[in-house]
Amino acid sequence: MMYVKMNIPNILSLTRIVMAPFLLLSSYFGSELLFFLFFILMLISDVLDGYIARKLHQCSKMGSRLDSIGDYVTYLSIPFGTWWLWPEIIKTEALYIILALFLFLIPGLVARVKFGVMVAYHTWLTKFTAVMMSLALIIILFTHENTFFHLALIMLFLEAVESLLITSYLKSPRENVKSLWHVYRDKR
Secondary structure (H helix, E strand, O other), X not given: OOOOOOOHHXXXXXXXXXXXXXXXXXXXOOOHHHHHHHHHHXXXXXXXXXXXXXXXXXXXXHHHHHHHHHHHHHHHHHHHHHHHHOHHHHHHHHHHHHHHHHHHHHHHHHHHHHXXXXXXXXXXHHHHHHHHHHHHHHHHHHHOOOHXXXXXXXXHHHHHHHHHHHHHXXXXXXXXXXXXXXXXXXXX
């Protein structure tokens, strides 16, 4: 049985996980306003949970895992919600969206196979890429302009490479590493 210590960061992560079905329902029923409301709240939760955990000295493996689960749930539900509300964007960007999902999922799956557990590196590059991808989604949904989304995919590619290199370098799983350079430096 999994025990989750209820503190503010964990509550924020759990809230993000719980909001995902509502994001999907809002898009299924055609409510762009509710979709954006849930999307923005999920992004705010994603930003705040780690920040508050560090400030309140409430960082934990469980909190890191909850944050990662929240990330997966958020970033996997958004394409489906977008499909229902803006199918023309999905059709136009299908190849790029499939690539984004692949780049998002593969590093986690490789780490899961190697270590037998889900890892949550949360590197600086991961955080920067999440911001870029979120902004890119907002831009493409409001303006149908895809250039920023394509640029964000380059960052997602670099982030996936960094995560794969970290996984290949580590002998055992680690949580919340700053970068590949920090992992290498700490091993020396």
